[in-house]
Amino acid sequence: MVTPQRAQALKDAGYKYIGRYLFNPSSTSLPEKQIQPGELATIKEYGLRCFPIFQTWSRSADYFSYNQGTSDAFKAIEWAQYHGFKAGTIIYFAVDYDAMDGEVTDYVVPHFRGVMRTIGENSSYGVGVYGPRNVCQRVADAGYAAASFVSDMSSGFSGNLGYPMPTNWAFDQIATVTVGSGSGAIEIDNNIASGRDTGQGDFDAGSYTDGLDVDLDKATYQDMMLTDVQNYLTSIGVPETGGDGWTDSDWATLGGISTTKAFELVLSADWLFTSLARQLKLRKALIQAPVLWELRKLNPLDFVADEAVEHGLKDDSSTGWGQIFAWVTVDARNYCMQQGIINGTPLTDSDVRAVWDDLQDPTYNIRSVSYLTLYNSYQLGIARPSLTTSLADTQALLARYNGTGDDAQQYGRELIGLYNVLENYNQLSRNK
Structure with missing residues (x-):
C-alpha cells in the first residue's frame, strides 16, 4: 500500500506514476496487492498518478481464451468503477508468463479480443497489455491494446530475447529496488515511462457493489x-x-x-x-x-x-x-x-x-x-x-x-x- 510516508519517499526520489492492482483474487496472499481504501486519495494528495493493472492468474496458456477475456474485462470494469477511475483510463491486462508465439496466436490474442470487445462495448476505459515484448506487440498489432507495459525484468523470456520494444510501449519494467527508509521504505519494480500513458491523478467517488448477483454456488x-x-x-x-x-x-x-x-x-x-x-x-x-x-x-x-x-x-x-x-x-x-x-x-x-x-x-x-x-x-x-x-x-x-x-x-x-x-x-x- 502507498501510505503518505511512502508517497513522500517516492516523490522525493523522482517517481511520477504508480501501477496498482484493481483486484486481488486471494483473501490471504499479498493482502495489500489490491488498491486499499484511501490509497488513491494519498496518491492524488502527493501529486502522483496511478495506472491500474488487472490480473487474477494469467501464468499459463490454458488460462487465456475469448470467454476468459470477456469475464476479466467485466470484472476489471467493475473494479475500476469501484475505485473511481475516470473515463479514458487504460487498464493493463496481464500476460505473466513466457508465452510462445503459437500460444499468443491460439490463446492470448483471442483473450484480448474478448477484453477489447467488452471494454469497448461496456465502458469508457481503454485496454493495455502487460507482458513480454512479443506478446505486447502481437496484441497491439491485432488492434486489441492501446498501450503496453513491458515485463523486461524477465530478461530470460524468449518473448523478450531479440524482440524490439513494442511500438506502443508506455512502461518498461527493468529492476526491483527499494525506495525510502523507515516507515517510508517501499520495494518497487522500477519502470521507465515513455509518456504515452500518464495514468490518472484524480478519481471519482467510486461505485457500489452491494446486493449485486454473484456466481452460483x-x-x-x-x-x-x-x-x-x-x-x-x-x-x-x-x-x-x-x-x-x-x-x-x-x-x-x-x-x-x-x-x-x-x-x-x-x-x-x-x-x-x-x-x-x-x-x-x-x-x-x-x-x-x-x-x-x-x-x-x-x-x-x-x-x-x-x-x-x-x-x-x-x-x-x-x-x-x-x-x-x-x-x-x-x-x-x-x-x-x-x-x-x-x-x-x-x-x-x-x-x-x-x-x-x-x-x-x-x-x-x-x-x-x-x-x-x-x-x-x-x-x-x-x-x-x-x-x-x-x-x-x-x-x-x-x-x-x-x-x-x-x-x-x-x-x-x-x-x-x-x-x-x-x-x-x-x-x-x-x-x-
Whole structure:
C-alpha cells in the first residue's frame, strides 16, 4: 500500500506514476496487492498518478481464451468503477508468463479480443497489455491494446530475447529496488515511462457493489436447482424431454434439448449472466429465464428456419440460445447505444444478416438478451429493470420478450415461475 510516508519517499526520489492492482483474487496472499481504501486519495494528495493493472492468474496458456477475456474485462470494469477511475483510463491486462508465439496466436490474442470487445462495448476505459515484448506487440498489432507495459525484468523470456520494444510501449519494467527508509521504505519494480500513458491523478467517488448477483454456488445448489427447475417445468406441461406434440424419439432425433441439457448450458455461462447482471445492475434470473426456456423449447421448425437464412431463402429468424431475431437485436442494441448503456456504431437494416451471424455465438446472443430486456422496459413504458424491480414488472418484461398479445402474456405467466426458481438460488448464493 502507498501510505503518505511512502508517497513522500517516492516523490522525493523522482517517481511520477504508480501501477496498482484493481483486484486481488486471494483473501490471504499479498493482502495489500489490491488498491486499499484511501490509497488513491494519498496518491492524488502527493501529486502522483496511478495506472491500474488487472490480473487474477494469467501464468499459463490454458488460462487465456475469448470467454476468459470477456469475464476479466467485466470484472476489471467493475473494479475500476469501484475505485473511481475516470473515463479514458487504460487498464493493463496481464500476460505473466513466457508465452510462445503459437500460444499468443491460439490463446492470448483471442483473450484480448474478448477484453477489447467488452471494454469497448461496456465502458469508457481503454485496454493495455502487460507482458513480454512479443506478446505486447502481437496484441497491439491485432488492434486489441492501446498501450503496453513491458515485463523486461524477465530478461530470460524468449518473448523478450531479440524482440524490439513494442511500438506502443508506455512502461518498461527493468529492476526491483527499494525506495525510502523507515516507515517510508517501499520495494518497487522500477519502470521507465515513455509518456504515452500518464495514468490518472484524480478519481471519482467510486461505485457500489452491494446486493449485486454473484456466481452460483454450484457445489451447494446446482443439483437442488436442477430438480426445482425440472419440477416446475413439468408442472406446467414441459417434461424432461419431448413435449409440444413430439414423441420422445422423434424429438430427440430432430435435435431437441432436454431440460437437464438446457440447464447445464445456462450454468456453463453463469459467469456471463453474472457479469451482465452486475454491469447493468439487474437480477440475472431476468436474463437466465428466457434463455433457459428458449433452449428447452427448441424444435425442428427453429432449425428449418435457421437453415433457410443460411441458404439465403429468408432474411431473418429467431436464432441462437435466446432465440432472438436479428432485427430485434438491431433495435435493442441501437436503443442501448442511444441511452449510453453500451458503446458502438449504430446498426442499420443492412447489418441484419451480420447480426444474425453474430447471434450464433452464445456470448453475443446472451449479451443481446440483456440489452433486449432493457429495450423492452422502454417499449412497455416502465422503469428500467433494477435490483428491486417488482414481480409484476418482471413478469411484464418476460412477457414482452415474446412480443405482444395473448401468447406473450401466457409466456410471461410461465416464465415468472421459472424466474422465481432461478432467483431463489441466485439469492441464496449472493447472501452466503
